[in-house]
Amino acid sequence: MPAPSLPGGRADGVTLSQQEVARYSRHLIMPEVGMEGQKRLKAASVLLIGAGGLGSPLGLYLAAAGVGRLGLVDFDVVDFSNLQRQVLHGTPDVGRPKLQSARDRLLAINPEVKVETYETRLTSANALQLFESYDIIIDGTDNFPTRYLVNDACVLLRKPNVYGSIFRFDGQASVFWPPHGPCYRCLYPEPPPPGEVPSCAEGGVLGVLPGLVGCIQATEAIKLLIGTGEPLVGRLLHYDALAMKFREFRVRRNPKCPLCGDHPTITKLIDYEQFCGVRGQEAPAPAAASGLPEITVEELKARLDRGEKLFILDVRNPEEHQICRIAGSTLLPLAELPQRFHELDAERETVVHCKSGMRSAKAVAFLRQQGFRNLKNLKGGILAWADRVDRSMPKY
Numbered sequence: 138m139p140a141p142s143l144p145g146g147r148a149d150g151v152t153l154s155q156q157e158v159a160r161y162s163r164h165l166i167m168p169e170v171g172m173e174g175q176k177r178l179k180a181a182s183v184l185l186i187g188a189g190g191l192g193s194p195l196g197l198y199l200a201a202a203g204v205g206r207l208g209l210v211d212f213d214v215v216d217f218s219n220l221q222r223q224v225l226h227g228t229p230d231v232g233r234p235k236l237q238s239a240r241d242r243l244l245a246i247n248p249e250v251k252v253e254t255y256e257t258r259l260t261s262a263n264a265l266q267l268f269e270s271y272d273i274i275i276d277g278t279d280n281f282p283t284r285y286l287v288n289d290a291c292v293l294l295r296k297p298n299v300y301g302s303i304f305r306f307d308g309q310a311s312v313f314w315p316p317h318g319p320c321y322r323c324l325y326p327e328p329p330p331p332g333e334v335p336s337c338a339e340g341g342v343l344g345v346l347p348g349l350v351g352c353i354q355a356t357e358a359i360k361l362l363i364g365t366g367e368p369l370v371g372r373l374l375h376y377d378a379l380a381m382k383f384r385e386f387r388v389r390r391n392p393k394c395p396l397c398g399d400h401p402t403i404t405k406l407i408d409y410e411q412f413c414g415v416r417g418q419e420a421p422a423p424a425a426a427s428g429l430p431e432i433t434v435e436e437l438k439a440r441l442d443r444g445e446k447l448f449i450l451d452v453r454n455p456e457e458h459q460i461c462r463i464a465g466s467t468l469l470p471l472a473e474l475p476q477r478f479h480e481l482d483a484e485r486e487t488v489v490h491c492k493s494g495m496r497s498a499k500a501v502a503f504l505r506q507q508g509f510r511n512l513k514n515l516k517g518g519i520l521a522w523a524d525r526v527d528r529s530m531p532k533y
């Protein structure tokens with residue numbers, strides 16, 4: 138498909154200083170970019186949703202490439218567990234807001250770029266206003282409510298949405314831009330049931346993976362801005378790092394799409410946490426929501442100290458059990474529970490735990506269906522234990 142181009146004429150009146158000519162010389166000597174393309178980049182604005190795994194390569198390369206105005210939306214603080222892949226941030230940044238750390242790094246790479254930061258959670262109330270003044274929106278989020286929100290806001294504003302997602306060894310990228318091609322809803326009309334698709338925090342991610350997917354997104358953004366090449370519009374690129382294979386799938390605009398179809402029923406932003414069946418990251422643990430019995434880490438510690446013979450069942454994966462475990466606990470991963478629950482004593486008082494309390498709540502609910510009655514879910518999981526009982530325990 139021919140490259141749809143962004144509103145033209147934006148480079149009129151833009152000039153490059155002597156220093157900028159030197160900085161961008163490897164672009165300027167390519168006919169596909171040239172002075173005109175570089176001026177277009179300087180005149181352009183790109184909004185990055187998320188300054189994490191995907192946002193890192195995106196920010197670094199778009200700043201280096203000379204995109205004139207870069208917006209960043211994030212509300213997180215740099216954590217040690219980010220550093221394995223979020224190369225925008227360094228060890229001395231741990232504890233700082235990601236936006237501060239990102240801004241420092243991007244301006245160090247290219248002080249010619251204007252970096253605008255929005256320390257907020259993207260919501261239906263602020264998305265349209267935030268997106269309004271940017272040419273391209275890049276989705277670097279890691280959750281479904283925000284992904285649908287970014288998609289819908291982009292479609293309503295007719296702005297290109299450069300999409301990427303990552304999990305373990307697999308990545309995806311596309312450009313959603315109705316009416317030139319489909320939107321995210323054409324590809325995935327319904328969100329997955331809550332909890333069915335694990336996040337990177339739950340399932341892990343190869344550190345280099347967001348580097349590659351983010352670079353694909355950055356490439357697509359630059360192509361759209363300078364109006365060259367074949368964009369990923371109408372194509373979903375899938376990357377399998379383990380097999381080192383790229384595959385491409387055609388995605389067509391769905392005429393029945395409720396958002397970008399011929400007779401749209403979604404004409405304004407909705408409640409995306411409700412749509413996706415979650416209430417965001419502060420969702421109450423399912424145990425509390427469904428009245429499953431719980432025990433706090435302090436109560437568990439006190440009972441163990443009194444010598445009570447509680448059975449502690451760890452339903453995490455073996456890799457997690459290797460990182461840290463509560464002394465005396467028995468490992469039986471959640472996925473194996475349906476085949477192996479007969480190994481457990483249904484009468485014995487059992488405390489079930491995982492990392493943060495979500496999987497163990499599922500395990501408790503499942504075991505109750507199998508007739509177990511003497512079960513308690515450890516509230517907050519082993520992370521709460523590491524925070525409040527054994528501070529020498531490594532966290533992950």
Ligand SMILES: [Zn+2]
Pocket residue numbers: 319320321322323324390391394395396397398
């Ligand atoms: Zn659509």
